[in-house]
Amino acid sequence: MVARVRTVAFQGIDVVPIDVQVQIAGGSPNFMLVGLPDKAVGESRERIRAALAALGLALPPRRITVNLSPADLAKEGSHYDLPIALGLMAAIGIIPTDLVESYVALGELALDGALTPVAGVLPAAMHAASHGRGIVCPAACGGEAAWGGFESVDPAGEDDTAAGRRAARCGEVVAAPSLLALINHFKGTQVLAAPQAMLAADDGRYPDLRDVKGQESAKRALEVVAAGAHNLLLTGPPGAGKSMLAARLPGLLPPLEPDEALEVSMVQSMAGQLGEGKLTRRRPFRDPHHSASLVALVGGGMRPRPGEVSLAHHGVLFLDELPEFNPSAIEALRQPLETGRVTVARANAHVTYPARFLLVAAMNPCRCGHLADATRACGRAPRCGADYQGRISGPLYDRIDLAIDVPPVAPADLALPPPAESTADVAARVLAARARQRQRFAELARSNPSLMAGVRPHANGQADGELLTAIATPDADGRALLARAVERLNLSARGYHRVLRVARTLADLDASDSVRRLHIAEALSWRRMQPRAAAAA
Known part of the structure; x- marks a missing residue:
């Protein structure tokens, strides 16, 4: 007899179904794991033995074979502990075989039989719900799994309890604190409560633009960037307020749309960063240090994991001191800036992560930072500035929609009272502009479905091709000005389209x-x- 339990493997945020087959047969006592398990999966044998022993159970002294099918796909991670343990218990008659086959299981076992959290529960739950199955997971991941039955998440106006009831109807989620509680649940001697789908608390507090004195042009640029999801480069001397301005951008952005929130949460789930299984409508803000490696920035590694560009999906990626980053790392941003995704290619795996982020970069004009100040510039000016800014390639500059010089704040401005316009005032204008964009895209989807086929833009910065032509064709005077600019300023085709956006x-x-x-x-x-x-050189 072969007991079967379903689980999953992950390739990026894509889910691959895995069939765990457990056979107990005659022969010399042995416990074999086959199907290309990695070291973490191979060590599950000892964790399972210890967990069963903690419950007063023991594996039979027979030949035990566990096959992870398909056998030619590498299996990685500790989440195979629970499905293998369930398969073993089904094979020796502790729990019903037909019952466990209707679930997708994943979880790591502690030596005392407790179930500990694992990454990827949200995409696994969505996979299970799409195939009409329930999911078995650790209790700490229950809130995350409860969202998995939704095509899209719309938590607005719904409390946590109602959301949890609605999620439970879409597919059963069994979130157990321990292996013993799971056995009792399957035997009917204990009923585990259905987990609630919850939202992370958002106090709505962001750094306020009123703290920034002067820099009116930079504030205008932030408003445009937030309204259309455009990329921004801030250049100025040390202390001009570049980082201060960038930190205030998240407060101007509208909350995540329901489908955006689900995509962001899936990436966070794969990275193991979905705190307590709660979804959030707050946009990510990632600011890696300039010592970050290529793998840390775009993802990858021995076991591919999402990088900073994917963790900033539908949010802001802030790169301070841009020229100080590893050149290969920042040049790797070219593809995700264009396509909204990053593909990590390895000899044994090709995985794709979403990476539709808003890039905000800040840099000094030269290494000393005072290129334009004749009294403080170094003796190598302007060559020092050319060398420093030359660390950023032309193709990357071409992908930046707005570039602004941030001058030093005048002493007279520092003595002025705080500006009257706050983050809330600017955010209201941004929200109104975003609403116009959503309405325009919705009308185009109804009137010209072929134009919107396969694309789901949320802002002007994501429009391209025929869609961009349909929404951004200027009037006659605007076309004439743009035509002259293309000729005199030598704009590339990419630059032309970014100006239109x-x-x-x-x-x-x-x-x-x-x-x-x-x-x-x-x-x-x-x-x-x-x-x-x-240019000066």
């Missing part, structure tokens, strides 16, 4: 249905053609 966002902020010459002119003013120090 920014102009469309400026029109939305003005509540204008058409993109006018004024919007094209302002969008061109934000465009960085080449490093200024290089």
